[in-house]
Amino acid sequence: MVFPFKSVEDFRIELTEEHELFRKSVRDFVESKVMPRWREIEEFNGIPEDLWKEMVSLGFTGVGIPEEYGGQGGGVLMAVIMTEELSRASVALSVTVGVRDLFVVPVLRWGSEYLRKRYVPPVAKGEARAAHANTEPGAGSDVAAIQTQARRVNNHYVISGRKIFITGAGEADYLLVSARTEPPKPDKRWWGITTFVVEREWPGVRIGQQFKVMGLRGEQPYEVILDDVKVPEENVVGAVNEGFKVLMDTYDHARIGVAAQGVGIAQAAFEKALNYAIQRETFGQPLIAHGIITEKIADMYMRLQAARLLTYWAATLADKGRPEFVVAASLAKAYATEAAEWIARQAIQIHGGYGVDFETGVERYLRDAIITTIYEGTNEIQRLIIVRQLLRQAFGLKI
Numbered sequence: 001m002v003f004p005f006k007s008v009e010d011f012r013i014e015l016t017e018e019h020e021l022f023r024k025s026v027r028d029f030v031e032s033k034v035m036p037r038w039r040e041i042e043e044f045n046g047i048p049e050d051l052w053k054e055m056v057s058l059g060f061t062g063v064g065i066p067e068e069y070g071g072q073g074g075g076v077l078m079a080v081i082m083t084e085e086l087s088r089a090s091v092a093l094s095v096t097v098g099v100r101d102l103f104v105v106p107v108l109r110w111g112s113e114y115l116r117k118r119y120v121p122p123v124a125k126g127e128a129r130a131a132h133a134n135t136e137p138g139a140g141s142d143v144a145a146i147q148t149q150a151r152r153v154n155n156h157y158v159i160s161g162r163k164i165f166i167t168g169a170g171e172a173d174y175l176l177v178s179a180r181t182e183p184p185k186p187d188k189r190w191w192g193i194t195t196f197v198v199e200r201e202w203p204g205v206r207i208g209q210q211f212k213v214m215g216l217r218g219e220q221p222y223e224v225i226l227d228d229v230k231v232p233e234e235n236v237v238g239a240v241n242e243g244f245k246v247l248m249d250t251y252d253h254a255r256i257g258v259a260a261q262g263v264g265i266a267q268a269a270f271e272k273a274l275n276y277a278i279q280r281e282t283f284g285q286p287l288i289a290h291g292i293i294t295e296k297i298a299d300m301y302m303r304l305q306a307a308r309l310l311t312y313w314a315a316t317l318a319d320k321g322r323p324e325f326v327v328a329a330s331l332a333k334a335y336a337t338e339a340a341e342w343i344a345r346q347a348i349q350i351h352g353g354y355g356v357d358f359e360t361g362v363e364r365y366l367r368d369a370i371i372t373t374i375y376e377g378t379n380e381i382q383r384l385i386i387v388r389q390l391l392r393q394a395f396g397l398k399i
Protein backbone atom coordinates (compact mmCIF):
# COMPACT_ATOMS: atom_id res chain seq x y z
CA MET A 1 0.00 0.00 0.00
CA VAL A 2 2.75 2.46 0.88
CA PHE A 3 5.43 1.08 -1.48
CA PRO A 4 8.37 1.61 -1.20
CA PHE A 5 7.82 2.62 2.46
CA LYS A 6 7.16 0.04 5.16
CA SER A 7 4.20 1.44 7.03
CA VAL A 8 1.71 4.32 7.09
CA GLU A 9 3.54 5.37 10.28
CA ASP A 10 6.38 6.51 8.00
CA PHE A 11 4.17 9.38 6.87
CA ARG A 12 3.60 10.84 10.32
CA ILE A 13 4.39 14.54 10.63
CA GLU A 14 5.16 15.58 14.18
CA LEU A 15 4.14 19.16 14.86
CA THR A 16 3.63 20.47 18.40
CA GLU A 17 2.22 23.54 20.14
CA GLU A 18 5.80 24.74 20.50
CA HIS A 19 6.17 24.78 16.71
CA GLU A 20 2.99 26.84 16.40
CA LEU A 21 4.04 29.37 19.08
CA PHE A 22 7.37 29.79 17.34
CA ARG A 23 5.70 30.17 13.92
CA LYS A 24 3.51 32.95 15.34
CA SER A 25 6.49 34.77 16.80
CA VAL A 26 8.38 34.68 13.47
CA ARG A 27 5.24 35.83 11.66
CA ASP A 28 4.81 38.77 14.08
CA PHE A 29 8.37 39.87 13.34
CA VAL A 30 7.91 39.42 9.58
CA GLU A 31 4.61 41.30 9.38
CA SER A 32 5.64 44.21 11.57
CA LYS A 33 9.29 44.62 10.55
CA VAL A 34 9.98 42.98 7.17
CA MET A 35 6.88 43.26 5.00
CA PRO A 36 6.75 47.06 5.17
CA ARG A 37 10.35 47.09 3.87
CA TRP A 38 10.32 44.62 0.95
CA ARG A 39 10.83 47.48 -1.58
CA GLU A 40 13.86 48.75 0.32
CA ILE A 41 15.43 45.26 0.29
CA GLU A 42 14.80 44.87 -3.46
CA GLU A 43 15.97 48.35 -4.44
CA PHE A 44 18.93 48.61 -2.08
CA ASN A 45 19.76 44.99 -2.98
CA GLY A 46 20.93 44.26 0.55
CA ILE A 47 19.53 43.32 3.94
CA PRO A 48 19.32 46.40 6.21
CA GLU A 49 21.74 45.99 9.12
CA ASP A 50 19.04 46.68 11.72
CA LEU A 51 16.93 43.77 10.42
CA TRP A 52 19.91 41.43 10.61
CA LYS A 53 20.64 42.59 14.19
CA GLU A 54 17.03 42.08 15.18
CA MET A 55 17.03 38.54 13.79
CA VAL A 56 20.20 37.84 15.78
CA SER A 57 18.65 39.23 18.97
CA LEU A 58 15.55 37.06 18.40
CA GLY A 59 17.86 34.03 18.24
CA PHE A 60 17.01 33.11 14.62
CA THR A 61 20.65 32.37 13.72
CA GLY A 62 20.67 29.57 16.32
CA VAL A 63 17.38 27.83 15.43
CA GLY A 64 18.01 24.16 14.61
CA ILE A 65 21.53 24.21 16.13
CA PRO A 66 22.03 22.21 19.38
CA GLU A 67 22.26 24.26 22.58
CA GLU A 68 25.65 22.77 23.46
CA TYR A 69 27.04 24.53 20.37
CA GLY A 70 25.45 27.88 21.18
CA GLY A 71 22.19 27.34 19.31
CA GLN A 72 18.52 27.42 20.27
CA GLY A 73 17.92 23.71 19.58
CA GLY A 74 14.65 22.91 17.84
CA GLY A 75 15.68 20.62 15.01
CA VAL A 76 15.05 20.68 11.27
CA LEU A 77 11.27 21.13 11.49
CA MET A 78 11.62 24.27 13.62
CA ALA A 79 14.16 25.70 11.16
CA VAL A 80 11.81 24.87 8.26
CA ILE A 81 8.99 26.81 9.91
CA MET A 82 11.29 29.82 10.39
CA THR A 83 12.47 29.68 6.77
CA GLU A 84 8.93 29.39 5.47
CA GLU A 85 7.73 32.41 7.46
CA LEU A 86 10.76 34.56 6.59
CA SER A 87 10.48 33.60 2.89
CA ARG A 88 6.84 34.67 2.85
CA ALA A 89 8.17 38.22 3.18
CA SER A 90 11.65 38.00 1.64
CA VAL A 91 13.53 34.94 0.44
CA ALA A 92 16.75 36.95 0.47
CA LEU A 93 16.27 37.62 4.19
CA SER A 94 15.64 33.94 4.90
CA VAL A 95 18.75 32.99 2.90
CA THR A 96 20.85 35.45 4.92
CA VAL A 97 20.12 33.27 7.95
CA GLY A 98 19.71 29.91 6.16
CA VAL A 99 23.05 29.90 4.33
CA ARG A 100 24.70 29.06 7.67
CA ASP A 101 23.29 25.52 7.30
CA LEU A 102 25.74 24.88 4.46
CA PHE A 103 28.53 25.54 6.93
CA VAL A 104 27.10 24.36 10.24
CA VAL A 105 25.72 21.02 8.95
CA PRO A 106 29.09 19.74 7.64
CA VAL A 107 31.04 21.02 10.65
CA LEU A 108 28.59 19.51 13.17
CA ARG A 109 28.14 16.22 11.33
CA TRP A 110 31.67 15.64 10.03
CA GLY A 111 34.02 18.02 11.84
CA SER A 112 36.17 17.32 14.90
CA GLU A 113 35.07 18.47 18.33
CA TYR A 114 37.72 21.20 18.05
CA LEU A 115 36.09 22.54 14.86
CA ARG A 116 32.58 22.26 16.27
CA LYS A 117 33.50 24.18 19.44
CA ARG A 118 35.57 26.81 17.65
CA TYR A 119 33.36 27.65 14.67
CA VAL A 120 29.72 26.76 15.37
CA PRO A 121 28.88 28.84 18.49
CA PRO A 122 29.85 32.22 16.95
CA VAL A 123 27.66 31.43 13.90
CA ALA A 124 24.76 30.19 16.05
CA LYS A 125 24.89 33.39 18.12
CA GLY A 126 25.11 35.63 15.05
CA GLU A 127 28.53 36.95 16.09
CA ALA A 128 30.11 35.50 12.94
CA ARG A 129 28.72 34.63 9.52
CA ALA A 130 29.49 31.67 7.30
CA ALA A 131 29.26 30.60 3.67
CA HIS A 132 29.82 27.50 1.55
CA ALA A 133 32.24 27.62 -1.38
CA ASN A 134 31.97 24.62 -3.66
CA THR A 135 30.72 25.70 -7.11
CA GLU A 136 33.32 26.62 -9.75
CA PRO A 137 33.15 27.86 -13.33
CA GLY A 138 33.45 24.25 -14.59
CA ALA A 139 31.69 22.41 -11.76
CA GLY A 140 28.18 22.90 -10.39
CA SER A 141 25.97 19.81 -10.51
CA ASP A 142 29.08 17.75 -11.25
CA VAL A 143 30.80 18.30 -7.92
CA ALA A 144 33.54 15.77 -8.74
CA ALA A 145 34.76 18.10 -11.53
CA ILE A 146 36.12 20.76 -9.15
CA GLN A 147 39.59 22.08 -9.99
CA THR A 148 40.56 23.96 -6.81
CA GLN A 149 43.73 22.34 -5.47
CA ALA A 150 44.92 21.75 -1.90
CA ARG A 151 48.58 20.77 -1.56
CA ARG A 152 49.83 19.30 1.68
CA VAL A 153 52.90 21.08 3.06
CA ASN A 154 54.11 19.79 6.46
CA ASN A 155 51.22 20.20 8.90
CA HIS A 156 49.02 22.40 6.73
CA TYR A 157 47.41 22.62 3.28
CA VAL A 158 47.83 25.33 0.65
CA ILE A 159 44.62 25.98 -1.31
CA SER A 160 44.33 27.71 -4.70
CA GLY A 161 41.30 28.06 -6.94
CA ARG A 162 38.24 30.06 -7.87
CA LYS A 163 34.70 29.58 -6.63
CA ILE A 164 31.59 31.22 -8.07
CA PHE A 165 27.98 31.93 -7.01
CA ILE A 166 28.88 31.84 -3.31
CA THR A 167 25.96 33.10 -1.24
CA GLY A 168 26.83 35.28 1.73
CA ALA A 169 30.58 35.35 0.93
CA GLY A 170 30.66 39.16 1.10
CA GLU A 171 29.78 39.11 4.80
CA ALA A 172 31.18 35.72 5.78
CA ASP A 173 33.86 35.27 8.45
CA TYR A 174 34.19 31.53 7.76
CA LEU A 175 33.97 29.52 4.55
CA LEU A 176 33.49 25.80 4.02
CA VAL A 177 35.77 25.21 1.00
CA SER A 178 36.10 22.09 -1.17
CA ALA A 179 39.37 21.31 -2.94
CA ARG A 180 41.16 18.45 -4.66
CA THR A 181 43.83 16.80 -2.52
CA GLU A 182 44.31 13.88 -4.94
CA PRO A 183 43.21 13.06 -8.50
CA PRO A 184 40.06 10.92 -8.82
CA LYS A 185 40.51 7.13 -9.06
CA PRO A 186 39.45 5.47 -12.33
CA ASP A 187 36.53 3.67 -10.64
CA LYS A 188 35.81 6.42 -8.08
CA ARG A 189 35.28 9.89 -9.59
CA TRP A 190 34.26 11.22 -6.19
CA TRP A 191 37.57 10.30 -4.60
CA GLY A 192 40.22 12.96 -3.83
CA ILE A 193 38.11 15.91 -2.70
CA THR A 194 38.61 17.32 0.81
CA THR A 195 36.56 19.93 2.67
CA PHE A 196 38.11 22.63 4.88
CA VAL A 197 37.10 25.46 7.16
CA VAL A 198 38.83 28.60 5.90
CA GLU A 199 38.76 31.95 7.69
CA ARG A 200 38.01 34.99 5.56
CA GLU A 201 40.85 36.99 7.11
CA TRP A 202 43.57 34.48 6.21
CA PRO A 203 46.09 35.73 3.62
CA GLY A 204 45.16 34.78 0.05
CA VAL A 205 41.36 34.80 0.49
CA ARG A 206 39.73 37.41 -1.73
CA ILE A 207 36.06 38.14 -2.38
CA GLY A 208 35.70 39.00 -6.06
CA GLN A 209 32.77 40.21 -8.16
CA GLN A 210 29.19 40.12 -6.99
CA PHE A 211 26.86 38.37 -9.45
CA LYS A 212 23.64 40.05 -10.60
CA VAL A 213 21.16 37.18 -10.58
CA MET A 214 17.50 37.66 -11.52
CA GLY A 215 16.02 37.13 -8.06
CA LEU A 216 17.17 37.02 -4.43
CA ARG A 217 17.68 40.76 -4.51
CA GLY A 218 19.18 41.51 -1.11
CA GLU A 219 21.39 38.41 -1.10
CA GLN A 220 23.31 38.14 -4.40
CA PRO A 221 26.17 35.63 -4.56
CA TYR A 222 29.89 36.36 -4.93
CA GLU A 223 33.04 35.05 -6.52
CA VAL A 224 35.70 33.79 -4.07
CA ILE A 225 39.37 33.60 -5.06
CA LEU A 226 41.79 31.45 -3.08
CA ASP A 227 45.42 32.23 -3.79
CA ASP A 228 47.86 29.99 -1.88
CA VAL A 229 45.75 30.08 1.28
CA LYS A 230 47.54 28.32 4.15
CA VAL A 231 45.06 26.18 6.12
CA PRO A 232 46.06 24.17 9.23
CA GLU A 233 45.45 20.43 8.97
CA GLU A 234 43.08 20.50 11.95
CA ASN A 235 40.69 22.52 9.74
CA VAL A 236 39.96 19.52 7.51
CA VAL A 237 36.26 18.59 7.82
CA GLY A 238 35.71 14.82 7.60
CA ALA A 239 38.23 12.42 6.14
CA VAL A 240 40.93 13.58 3.70
CA ASN A 241 39.96 12.69 0.10
CA GLU A 242 36.40 11.87 1.17
CA GLY A 243 34.95 15.38 1.12
CA PHE A 244 32.48 14.39 -1.60
CA LYS A 245 30.55 12.47 1.06
CA VAL A 246 30.58 15.54 3.31
CA LEU A 247 29.21 17.70 0.49
CA MET A 248 26.44 15.28 -0.56
CA ASP A 249 25.33 14.78 3.05
CA THR A 250 25.28 18.56 3.53
CA TYR A 251 23.06 19.12 0.48
CA ASP A 252 20.74 16.27 1.51
CA HIS A 253 20.08 18.13 4.75
CA ALA A 254 20.17 21.72 3.54
CA ARG A 255 17.80 21.22 0.61
CA ILE A 256 14.89 20.81 3.02
CA GLY A 257 15.48 24.50 3.75
CA VAL A 258 15.15 25.31 0.02
CA ALA A 259 11.85 23.42 -0.04
CA ALA A 260 10.75 25.65 2.86
CA GLN A 261 11.74 28.74 0.83
CA GLY A 262 9.47 27.43 -1.94
CA VAL A 263 6.58 27.00 0.51
CA GLY A 264 7.07 30.56 1.80
CA ILE A 265 7.06 32.04 -1.72
CA ALA A 266 4.05 29.94 -2.72
CA GLN A 267 2.14 31.05 0.39
CA ALA A 268 2.85 34.73 -0.26
CA ALA A 269 1.92 34.57 -3.95
CA PHE A 270 -1.23 32.58 -3.17
CA GLU A 271 -2.42 35.05 -0.52
CA LYS A 272 -1.85 38.02 -2.83
CA ALA A 273 -3.66 36.36 -5.74
CA LEU A 274 -6.61 35.29 -3.58
CA ASN A 275 -7.11 38.78 -2.13
CA TYR A 276 -6.89 40.37 -5.56
CA ALA A 277 -9.27 37.83 -7.11
CA ILE A 278 -11.86 38.69 -4.44
CA GLN A 279 -11.46 42.48 -4.77
CA ARG A 280 -11.01 43.02 -8.50
CA GLU A 281 -14.18 43.08 -10.60
CA THR A 282 -14.43 42.52 -14.35
CA PHE A 283 -17.66 42.19 -16.35
CA GLY A 284 -19.64 42.99 -13.19
CA GLN A 285 -18.22 40.13 -11.11
CA PRO A 286 -15.22 39.54 -8.83
CA LEU A 287 -12.46 37.70 -10.65
CA ILE A 288 -12.83 34.67 -8.40
CA ALA A 289 -16.34 34.11 -9.72
CA HIS A 290 -15.05 33.60 -13.26
CA GLY A 291 -14.65 29.85 -13.78
CA ILE A 292 -11.11 29.94 -15.13
CA ILE A 293 -9.89 32.02 -12.17
CA THR A 294 -11.80 29.85 -9.67
CA GLU A 295 -9.95 26.84 -11.05
CA LYS A 296 -6.59 28.60 -10.92
CA ILE A 297 -7.11 29.50 -7.25
CA ALA A 298 -8.13 25.93 -6.39
CA ASP A 299 -5.07 24.52 -8.18
CA MET A 300 -2.75 27.01 -6.47
CA TYR A 301 -4.17 26.04 -3.08
CA MET A 302 -3.75 22.31 -3.84
CA ARG A 303 -0.10 22.65 -4.82
CA LEU A 304 0.67 24.97 -1.90
CA GLN A 305 -0.63 22.53 0.71
CA ALA A 306 0.96 19.50 -0.98
CA ALA A 307 4.31 21.34 -1.00
CA ARG A 308 3.96 22.18 2.69
CA LEU A 309 3.10 18.60 3.68
CA LEU A 310 6.05 17.14 1.72
CA THR A 311 8.40 19.66 3.32
CA TYR A 312 7.21 19.03 6.88
CA TRP A 313 7.39 15.29 6.23
CA ALA A 314 10.99 15.49 4.99
CA ALA A 315 11.91 17.59 8.05
CA THR A 316 10.22 15.11 10.42
CA LEU A 317 12.14 12.18 8.89
CA ALA A 318 15.41 14.15 9.13
CA ASP A 319 14.73 14.99 12.79
CA LYS A 320 14.13 11.28 13.48
CA GLY A 321 17.42 10.40 11.76
CA ARG A 322 15.62 8.17 9.27
CA PRO A 323 17.63 7.39 6.11
CA GLU A 324 14.49 7.85 3.97
CA PHE A 325 14.74 11.57 4.67
CA VAL A 326 17.09 11.80 1.65
CA VAL A 327 14.40 10.89 -0.87
CA ALA A 328 11.82 12.92 1.03
CA ALA A 329 14.12 15.97 0.92
CA SER A 330 14.52 15.67 -2.86
CA LEU A 331 10.78 15.14 -3.40
CA ALA A 332 10.05 18.18 -1.23
CA LYS A 333 12.73 20.39 -2.81
CA ALA A 334 11.73 19.69 -6.41
CA TYR A 335 7.99 19.77 -5.76
CA ALA A 336 7.85 22.82 -3.48
CA THR A 337 10.12 24.98 -5.64
CA GLU A 338 8.22 24.07 -8.82
CA ALA A 339 4.93 24.68 -7.01
CA ALA A 340 6.30 28.11 -5.99
CA GLU A 341 7.29 28.88 -9.57
CA TRP A 342 3.90 27.82 -10.93
CA ILE A 343 1.90 29.59 -8.21
CA ALA A 344 3.96 32.78 -8.65
CA ARG A 345 3.29 32.67 -12.40
CA GLN A 346 -0.47 32.25 -11.81
CA ALA A 347 -0.43 35.08 -9.26
CA ILE A 348 1.05 37.39 -11.92
CA GLN A 349 -1.59 36.32 -14.45
CA ILE A 350 -4.41 36.91 -11.98
CA HIS A 351 -3.10 40.44 -11.36
CA GLY A 352 -3.09 41.19 -15.10
CA GLY A 353 -0.94 44.23 -15.95
CA TYR A 354 -0.39 45.01 -12.27
CA GLY A 355 1.19 41.57 -11.93
CA VAL A 356 4.21 42.52 -13.99
CA ASP A 357 4.62 45.92 -12.30
CA PHE A 358 7.42 45.94 -9.70
CA GLU A 359 5.37 48.15 -7.34
CA THR A 360 2.69 45.50 -6.85
CA GLY A 361 5.31 43.19 -5.35
CA VAL A 362 4.12 40.06 -7.20
CA GLU A 363 6.64 39.57 -10.01
CA ARG A 364 9.47 39.20 -7.49
CA TYR A 365 7.99 35.88 -6.35
CA LEU A 366 8.62 34.38 -9.78
CA ARG A 367 12.19 35.71 -9.94
CA ASP A 368 12.94 34.21 -6.52
CA ALA A 369 11.15 30.91 -7.21
CA ILE A 370 13.16 30.20 -10.37
CA ILE A 371 16.41 30.43 -8.38
CA THR A 372 15.15 27.92 -5.83
CA THR A 373 14.75 25.37 -8.65
CA ILE A 374 18.47 25.77 -9.44
CA TYR A 375 20.57 26.00 -6.29
CA GLU A 376 21.42 23.21 -3.80
CA GLY A 377 21.08 20.68 -6.59
CA THR A 378 18.99 21.60 -9.64
CA ASN A 379 15.59 19.97 -9.90
CA GLU A 380 16.95 17.76 -12.69
CA ILE A 381 19.52 16.45 -10.19
CA GLN A 382 16.74 15.97 -7.61
CA ARG A 383 14.99 13.68 -10.08
CA LEU A 384 18.15 11.62 -10.44
CA ILE A 385 18.41 11.33 -6.65
CA ILE A 386 14.73 10.40 -6.37
CA VAL A 387 15.03 7.49 -8.81
CA ARG A 388 18.35 6.30 -7.33
CA GLN A 389 16.87 6.32 -3.83
CA LEU A 390 13.70 4.61 -5.02
CA LEU A 391 15.66 1.76 -6.62
CA ARG A 392 17.84 1.43 -3.53
CA GLN A 393 14.91 1.51 -1.11
CA ALA A 394 12.65 -0.80 -3.10
CA PHE A 395 15.05 -3.30 -4.65
CA GLY A 396 18.44 -2.72 -3.00
CA LEU A 397 19.80 -1.67 -6.43
CA LYS A 398 22.65 0.83 -6.77
CA ILE A 399 22.89 2.90 -9.98
Ligand SMILES: Cc1cc2nc3c(=O)[nH]c(=O)nc-3n(C[C@H](O)[C@H](O)[C@H](O)COP(=O)(O)OP(=O)(O)OC[C@H]3O[C@@H](n4cnc5c(N)ncnc54)[C@H](O)[C@@H]3O)c2cc1C
Pocket: 131, 132, 133, 134, 135, 138, 139, 140, 141, 142, 164, 165, 166, 167, 168, 213, 216, 221, 371, 374, 375, 376, 377, 378, 379, 380, 381
Ligand atom coordinates in the same frame (compact mmCIF):
# COMPACT_ATOMS: atom_id res chain seq x y z
C1 LIG B 1 21.70 32.51 -6.57
C2 LIG B 1 22.64 31.35 -6.46
C3 LIG B 1 23.26 31.09 -5.26
C4 LIG B 1 24.18 30.03 -5.15
N1 LIG B 1 24.82 29.83 -3.96
C5 LIG B 1 25.80 28.88 -3.89
C6 LIG B 1 26.60 28.74 -2.71
O1 LIG B 1 26.39 29.42 -1.69
N2 LIG B 1 27.63 27.85 -2.71
C7 LIG B 1 27.91 27.07 -3.80
O2 LIG B 1 28.86 26.29 -3.73
N3 LIG B 1 27.15 27.16 -4.93
C8 LIG B 1 26.12 28.05 -5.01
N4 LIG B 1 25.36 28.18 -6.15
C9 LIG B 1 25.65 27.30 -7.29
C10 LIG B 1 24.54 26.30 -7.58
O3 LIG B 1 24.53 25.30 -6.58
C11 LIG B 1 24.78 25.75 -9.00
O4 LIG B 1 24.51 26.82 -9.91
C12 LIG B 1 23.90 24.55 -9.31
O5 LIG B 1 24.28 23.43 -8.54
C13 LIG B 1 23.96 24.17 -10.79
O6 LIG B 1 25.27 24.10 -11.25
P1 LIG B 1 25.68 24.86 -12.60
O7 LIG B 1 25.20 26.25 -12.51
O8 LIG B 1 27.11 24.64 -12.82
O9 LIG B 1 24.85 24.15 -13.75
P2 LIG B 1 25.26 22.80 -14.51
O10 LIG B 1 25.65 21.77 -13.52
O11 LIG B 1 26.21 23.12 -15.59
O12 LIG B 1 23.87 22.39 -15.14
C14 LIG B 1 23.30 23.03 -16.30
C15 LIG B 1 21.97 22.37 -16.60
O13 LIG B 1 22.17 20.99 -16.92
C16 LIG B 1 21.43 20.17 -16.05
N5 LIG B 1 22.21 18.98 -15.74
C17 LIG B 1 23.49 18.91 -15.32
N6 LIG B 1 23.87 17.63 -15.15
C18 LIG B 1 22.78 16.87 -15.46
C19 LIG B 1 22.50 15.46 -15.47
N7 LIG B 1 23.41 14.56 -15.06
N8 LIG B 1 21.29 15.07 -15.87
C20 LIG B 1 20.35 15.95 -16.23
N9 LIG B 1 20.54 17.29 -16.24
C21 LIG B 1 21.73 17.74 -15.86
C22 LIG B 1 21.19 21.02 -14.80
O14 LIG B 1 20.08 20.58 -14.09
C23 LIG B 1 21.00 22.38 -15.41
O15 LIG B 1 19.68 22.49 -15.90
C24 LIG B 1 24.41 29.20 -6.27
C25 LIG B 1 23.76 29.45 -7.48
C26 LIG B 1 22.88 30.51 -7.59
C27 LIG B 1 22.19 30.76 -8.91
